Amino acid sequence: MAGTWVFVEQKDGNIRKVTFEMLSEAKKFGDEVSAVVFGKGVEALAPEFAKYGADKVYVADDDIFGDYNTGAYVAQMAAMIAEYKPNAVMFAHTFNGRDFASRLAQKLEAGLATDVIKAEISAGKGLFTRAIYAGKVLAKVEVTTDPVLATIRAGVFEVVEGAGAGEVVKPAIAATAADVYQAIKDFVPTVSARPELTEAPVVVSGGRGCKGPDGIKIVEQLADLLGAALGGSRASIDSGWLGHELQVGQTGKVVNPNLYIACGISGAIQHLAGMSSSKFIASINTDPEAPIFNVSDFGVVGDLFKVVPLTVDELKK
Amino acid sequence: MKVLVCVKQTFDTEAKIELKDGKIAEAGINLIINPYDEVAVEGAIQLKEKKVADEVVVVSAGADKAMDAIRTALAMGADRGILVKQDTAADEYARAVALAAVIKEENPELVLAGHVAADDGSSQVPTRIAEILGYPHINVITSLDIADGKVTCSSEADGGTQVTEVSLPAVISSQVSWNEPRYPSMKGIMQAKKKPVATVDAAAADNKINIVEFSLPAAKQAGIKIEEDPDVAAAKLADWIKNTAKAEIKN
Numbered sequence: 135m136a137g138t139w140v141f142v143e144q145k146d147g148n149i150r151k152v153t154f155e156m157l158s159e160a161k162k163f164g165d166e167v168s169a170v171v172f173g174k175g176v177e178a179l180a181p182e183f184a185k186y187g188a189d190k191v192y193v194a195d196d197d198i199f200g201d202y203n204t205g206a207y208v209a210q211m212a213a214m215i216a217e218y219k220p221n222a223v224m225f226a227h228t229f230n231g232r233d234f235a236s237r238l239a240q241k242l243e244a245g246l247a248t249d250v251i252k253a254e255i256s257a258g259k260g261l262f263t264r265a266i267y268a269g270k271v272l273a274k275v276e277v278t279t280d281p282v283l284a285t286i287r288a289g290v291f292e293v294v295e296g297a298g299a300g301e302v303v304k305p306a307i308a309a310t311a312a313d314v315y316q317a318i319k320d321f322v323p324t325v326s327a328r329p330e331l332t333e334a335p336v337v338v339s340g341g342r343g344c345k346g347p348d349g350i351k352i353v354e355q356l357a358d359l360l361g362a363a364l365g366g367s368r369a370s371i372d373s374g375w376l377g378h379e380l381q382v383g384q385t386g387k388v389v390n391p392n393l394y395i396a397c398g399i400s401g402a403i404q405h406l407a408g409m410s411s412s413k414f415i416a417s418i419n420t421d422p423e424a425p426i427f428n429v430s431d432f433g434v435v436g437d438l439f440k441v442v443p444l445t446v447d448e449l450k451k
Numbered sequence: 452m453k454v455l456v457c458v459k460q461t462f463d464t465e466a467k468i469e470l471k472d473g474k475i476a477e478a479g480i481n482l483i484i485n486p487y488d489e490v491a492v493e494g495a496i497q498l499k500e501k502k503v504a505d506e507v508v509v510v511s512a513g514a515d516k517a518m519d520a521i522r523t524a525l526a527m528g529a530d531r532g533i534l535v536k537q538d539t540a541a542d543e544y545a546r547a548v549a550l551a552a553v554i555k556e557e558n559p560e561l562v563l564a565g566h567v568a569a570d571d572g573s574s575q576v577p578t579r580i581a582e583i584l585g586y587p588h589i590n591v592i593t594s595l596d597i598a599d600g601k602v603t604c605s606s607e608a609d610g611g612t613q614v615t616e617v618s619l620p621a622v623i624s625s626q627v628s629w630n631e632p633r634y635p636s637m638k639g640i641m642q643a644k645k646k647p648v649a650t651v652d653a654a655a656a657d658n659k660i661n662i663v664e665f666s667l668p669a670a671k672q673a674g675i676k677i678e679e680d681p682d683v684a685a686a687k688l689a690d691w692i693k694n695t696a697k698a699e700i701k702n
Contacts, residue, residue, distance in 0.1 A: 237582050
């Protein structure tokens with residue numbers, strides 16, 4: 135058994151922080167930890183993983199891996215797993231990570247625990263905690279297939295630096311053009327100076343109380359002052375004030391930032407499910423009985439149109 | 452073209468969850484079609500309205516009561532249903548095996564499903580089905596076009612919108628923002644009662660993942676709540692943001 139593998143989530147050489155979070159966590163299992171990176175011209179990234187404890191770095195560098203595509207990535211990973219026999223493979227719980235891990239899991243007829251918030255891996259066994267019903271319930275699950283597969287939620291594990299040998303291993307390239315069944319026609323990046331909702335240390339959200347785009351603008355000012363991601367409750371998404379990709383809650387995203395500020399959000403159960411695990415929660419709402427106050431460390435009963443701009447002024451002082 | 456939609460019956464997203472004897476208590480909970488699957492049903496019906504599809508088959512794997520989810524989809528406009536009787540403790544692997552067996556028999560050109568279920572949040576089953584059937588797949592879609600034996604979709608990817616094209620037959624999983632599902636009309640509800648629903652047993656498959664235990668997250672305690680003049684409240688909130696939550700101020 136060749137320890138735990140962490141699949142590197144990167145785009146155009148930019149490594150997502152969740153990769154380092156996974157490496158740091160995997161070190162705790164006491165077994166060998168390897169980073170596995172697929173891409174074009176990605177070998178130069180290898181020392182980055184050694185900094186977070188990777189004993190080995192498997193680099194599959196080929197034109198075919200330039201952009202993520204399920205078929206080629208699955209073919210390559212399946213061949214590498216057969217060759218090197220890792221005990222477990224961890225992926226980020228992202229658009230690509232979920233896609234990759236699910237198709238791979240079925241190909242290998244393996245068990246996969248997705249959106250994991252707590253992990254414990256020993257030889258031939260993974261014990262994982264998953265927040266299901268968008269965090270209303272915690273399920274502890276066990277995967278005993280060979281290998282154990284999991285996707286890990288961003289932002290739950292701490293990044294710990296620790297020198298690893300970072301020995302570069304170059305596996306045979308097993309994927310061929312025949313494995314590719316998806317044609318990526320276009321990728322239009324979201325134009326936003328703000329950080330990604332699920333990775334941001336601070337999230338500022340606006341709800342029904344924003345009453346419209348003007349209210350959202352006020353919330354945005356606070357978000358930008360704090361370098362925060364912008365989010366919204368279902369009310370502000372359904373009203374069209376914000377795009378669906380910014381929805382926090384059971385049919386949107388689950389976030390767990392250091393600080394969550396809810397502006398004009400009453401706190402429906404499905405919204406609370408998406409943000410209650412934030413470390414600090416502040417809220418501003420006109421209704422003193424709003425359920426959001428039950429989960430808030432600091433609640434302000436008041437009108438966000440008055441309180442939020444004044445708070446921005448205070449913070450600037 | 453035949454379109455098959457997989458639907459899962461889930462708890463209402465506004466439901467408060469409680470545990471009873473170590474299991475998730477189901478008594479008194481309103482059951483709905485998983486909101487992501489409901490969008491897939493709507494997408495399929497729209498394809499029929501545009502004459503791209505000529506038949507919409509809705510399939511659900513689960514307990515007998517999942518029949519309600521099928522009837523709801525039929526009331527929205529699907530043509531017929533198949534209930535795959537399966538223990539609700541089936542995991543994503545077993546569920547995918549059971550659904551894929553039925554899909555293989557039905558041989559549709561397009562399989563639709565929600566990209567994730569609002570209950571277990573696994574987001575595995577559609578992709579697993581695609582692998583079993585050897586079909587290409589596209590996940591988390593927000594638009595879909597069919598032409599010349601190919602399907603092209605926009606997906607809500609990380610950091611942007613991705614446009615992907617695959618050949619049919621294919622498995623496509625929906626994001627909730629794809630469309631706005633219709634409410635079944637009274638006429639639709641009446642018609643749904645007469646539409647055919649077959650019941651089959653699930654193909655045998657062992658779970659690959661075991662649930663060890665359920666627990667409820669520690670309830671977050673309410674902290675300070677102030678009701679003061681806006682300027683006073685703002686000063687206190689700003690102080691808390693800086694000194695307690697220790698957020699950085701960018702400028």
